[in-house]
Amino acid sequence: MSLLPAEAAEVAEVVVRVVVRDLTPADLPACSWSGSATHLVKVARELERAQAGEVDYLAVCTPVGLPVAIGGVDYQVTEGAGTLWQLGVLPALQSCGLGAVLVGAAEDRIRARGLRRAELGAEESNPRARALYERLGYVAYGSRPDAWDVEAADGSLRRYETMCTLMRKDLSR
Numbered sequence: 549m550s551l552l553p554a555e556a557a558e559v560a561e562v563v564v565r566v567v568v569r570d571l572t573p574a575d576l577p578a579c580s581w582s583g584s585a586t587h588l589v590k591v592a593r594e595l596e597r598a599q600a601g602e603v604d605y606l607a608v609c610t611p612v613g614l615p616v617a618i619g620g621v622d623y624q625v626t627e628g629a630g631t632l633w634q635l636g637v638l639p640a641l642q643s644c645g646l647g648a649v650l651v652g653a654a655e656d657r658i659r660a661r662g663l664r665r666a667e668l669g670a671e672e673s674n675p676r677a678r679a680l681y682e683r684l685g686y687v688a689y690g691s692r693p694d695a696w697d698v699e700a701a702d703g704s705l706r707r708y709e710t711m712c713t714l715m716r717k718d719l720s721r
Contacts, residue, residue: 564610566646568653571595571607575615582618582636584699591634594620604630604657608637608650617646621654621666629665629716630658635677647680655719664720669694669712678713686715 571579573595576588583591597603602624608617619635632654637646658666668686670678671694678688695709 566608566610566616566649568606568608568649570598571605571615571618575607575613575618578614579618581638582634586697586699586705591618594634604654606650606653606657608646608653616641617650619650619654621657623661623663626665626667628663629667630654630661630663632666632668635668643676647677648684651681651684655717659719664718665716666719667714667716669714672711672713678715681715684717686717688713688715690714 571591573592576592579588579591582588591605594603594605598605598620603620603622605620606618607615609615617635617637620633621630622633623630625631632651635647635650637644637650655666666686668681669692670681672678672691691711691713693709694712695707697705698708700706
């Protein structure tokens, strides 16, 4: 068996159409890439809030319906704005534009409710996410600490603490 040198490797571009739709409870088993079992239980609770109209929870899906990016818009956090949260993209597909598709769809949902501002918090330890949001027109306006429980490998819960840069975007344009 012989291997080709790296410079002889073929590069091909593959274009896959995606669709953005509401995330459903049936999608959750396919979203294990987004976090622990504890996280998915929390997402399931958010889907109940979506049924009540308090949030939208979106999925960017492949042609066979598999979610490759998910995230929510909470309309209860700040009056007059939709707050984007729990945004995530399947790690193998990060930097392929799916995050931008997800954020754009979330902004469309916010506009559809007659709101003209989107807000989010970008972890200061995640400069790639902040750079994406800035490219999409978000502007920093402050910072605040945030924390949530995460499941360790042994199944125990620990508190994750972080500092977030608060960002917003005017959607009236």
